[in-house]
Amino acid sequence: MHLFRKLSRMPIGLTAPAFAILLAVFGIPIILLFLTSLNAPAFSVANYQAFFDQSANVRVLFQTIEMSAVATVTCVIIGYPTAYLIVAASTRMRIALIVLVMIPYLTSGLARTYAWIVILGDRGLINNLLLDLNLVSSPLPLIYNRAAVYIGMVHIMLPMMILPLVSVMIGVDKSLMAAARTMGARPFAAFWRVFFPLSLPGVRSGSVLVFVFCLGFYITPAALGGLRDAMLSNFIATQVSSSFNMARTAASAFILLAIAVVVLSMVGLDLSRTQGHPTQPSRESWLRRLSCFGAWRRHLNELPIPSRAKRWTAQLYQAGGDNRWSKIVGAGFVALIMVYLLFPGFIVIIMSFSAGMFLEFPPSGLSLQWYRSFFGDPGWYDAAWTSIRIGFLVATLSTVVGTLAAYGLSRTLPQLRGVLTMIILTPITFPVIVVGNATYVGLVKFGLIGSATGTVLAHSIGAIGIVVVIVSSTLANFDRRLEQAAMSMRARPYQTFMRVTLPLIRPGILGGAAFAFLHSFDELVITSLIGGLSVRTLPLKMWETIRHDIDPTIAAVASLLMLLPILSLIVLYVTWWRSRQMALRAVAEPAT
Known part of the structure; x- marks a missing residue:
């Protein structure tokens, strides 16, 4: 509690776990990978020249x-x-x-x-x-x-x-469209x-x-x-x-x-741009910089004004067309x-x-033979269980770390918040093969290649960014006056967070956890680089079957994967509905 009180005074400290994982697994390794591409410490562009020298x-x-x-x-x-x-x-x-x-x-x-x-x-x-x-x-x-x-x-x-x-x-x-009409x-x-x-x-x-x-x-x-x-x-x-x-x-x-x-x-x-407001161009088009072109453009725009006025007068009292x-x-x-x-x-x-x-x-004819084949084959069953186990670990780690980071970012300065958020989102905005190579270099240093722990860490760097985005959007709609009211009643920061903030942002946290789980469960490229031959997840098993075998069991597997997001949406809807009912009851109780 004492630690939470200190962090509440310096909320950016809540982002430390997220940045620690990001730097160790991805940030520092990608710098090392870049230095490797330059043949450090000799520093040459020979590898890049060799790439462009080959026409293929x-x-x-x-x-x-x-x-x-x-x-x-x-x-x-x-x-x-x-x-x-x-x-x-x-x-x-x-x-x-x-x-x-x-x-x-x-x-x-x-x-x-x-x-x-x-x-x-x-x-x-x-x-x-x-x-x-x-x-x-x-x-x-x-x-x-x-x-x-x-x-x-x-x-x-x-x-x-x-x-x-x-x-x-x-x-x-x-109403802007109506005004134009x-x-x-x-x-x-x-x-x-x-x-x-x-x-x-x-x-x-x-x-x-x-x-x-x-x-x-x-x-x-x-x-x-x-x-x-x-x-x-x-x-x-x-x-x-x-x-x-x-x-x-x-x-x-x-x-x-x-x-x-x-x-x-x-x-x-x-x-983070405010939606619905016109965006101001950061720089003018090069055509607008030409004064002669601008004059001609204004002149051409003025030519149809009389005809527009006549058409508007003629159509002013006409009935709307059948759409x-x-x-x-x-x-x-x-x-x-x-x-x-x-x-x-x-x-x-x-x-x-x-x-x-x-x-x-x-x-x-209709049969469940391919589903029985899936659940009866140890190869498929073990791969599915491995994916589920890794997915839950990734969801747990990324939800805790990502929620703390989102909570800390929501209470920092807007300029610093934007920079830090983009850094956290780097693993999901860079091409996945680049992220996979960087995490491979980082986890080699820790001896985690071919281990479940390394796979969890590799999946988590992207899942944390997903949780940060979802929880941050939930916190953006959160009324902070509720926290101030709780503190005015002598509630401590930890009590305020657990009894006021957490119940209201719970749907966003659960949504982030669900998306983090799906992100890990579907990951293939990074898993193939990090897992090696030891960690065989369901996507890896499916990919091997698609490329090297003709097994109709994969249709049953694909069907189960397609039903998974539907179940996730149902769970999220039920959670949101229950949260909304609790909020309505909380508002109704003081009134009665």
Whole structure:
């Protein structure tokens, strides 16, 4: 209690455990890895020169940037109208659609990639349907090509684009659009000149997140693409497994990291910007700096003013047009996107109950044989238990450390809070293959490679950032006057935290714990580097089965992984509902 009282006077001290783990496992190792890439203490760029001297490496690098950019642009084109239509829906429909977007977002990326293998494979759903209808005589090459990789990447990243857009669009004041309409602006003009600029922070945040995550894609291009569709993460992973030249591997990793850092520095990722308020440009466009161009631009903008005035006068008292068709088109578009996000998982769940010796859709009969195979096979069962055990340890460690860090950050100066938060979020904003290499170097120093403890620490550096984000958002809506009222009644800091603060932020803490568990349970790339041959988690077992074996049991495993986020959302909803009921009772008791 005495320690808690001291820390309450200096809240930044609560972030010490988080930064200690981050520095030991990731911060200092990534500096050592960078020095290794420079051949320290000789300090030369020979490893970087060797990378760029090979044309194959340069081709893979540009291919990685190209594929990430195409996937990002596709997510923006699809995600922006989807988010706009979700926000425009009624409250209940909006909540239902957000939940439907959250389900694939929380689902294992490996399970979703497997779903597309089932759909696009030579004996997959689409080819079987075309063959049964006699539309083709042989299976179409729908998999192991660039198009299949894009389909899988966009499917995995689209929720990450939609959710930031929805969070920003909800905060936009809708009366601004109505004001623009009353001034004679047409619907598209009001949207383009009022709503769209206010939603740009969501576009920027979503685009940066999607692009940086795509740079580190490893599973999807390896499972759905061919030899010509490999990305730099696949190249680095191959170097790690087949070569002991850590300096060359480090140089490749830092080249990938440099791309991510350049994008983050150019575009920025301000997660704390107030939503719904117009953003001021940090610097003017180079076109605006040309005075002659600016004069011509103003002159061209003034030309249509008389016609706008006449059109506004003519349309002032006209009845509004029938927007029934626009609503039908919008509803159809959203339904199509929901099918794209949810249909692959639905197909895998149905096929997992197949009674045949092979997976088929629709199943010729229903059976639980593949689920019995999963629970009866020690290989699958032990891998699942290992993932659950590591996931609970990661969730416990990251929840305690991340909650303390979030509580301390919420009580520090805003400028310092932003810098420290971005440092904590570094492991989840850097490409995962770079994080994996850095943690490998750090845990080698502690002799924890191939151990469950090392795997827990490696997973925790990313899980802590997730908990900090979720708990910080909960604390942002917390009324600190409740703490002041408790202290005015002579409650000590520890009592205030346990009896006032903790019950009110409990939903955020449990939500952070659930997300931390899912983060650890789905981790593959870092686990494959840290766990070695000793720690065999469920994602590793699934990945080996996908690449080297044709075992229909994996359909049952993927189905269970797809049901896991649904159970997590139910638990979070029940926790939130109970917390809300307790708060309502607390307000009602003094009134009675």
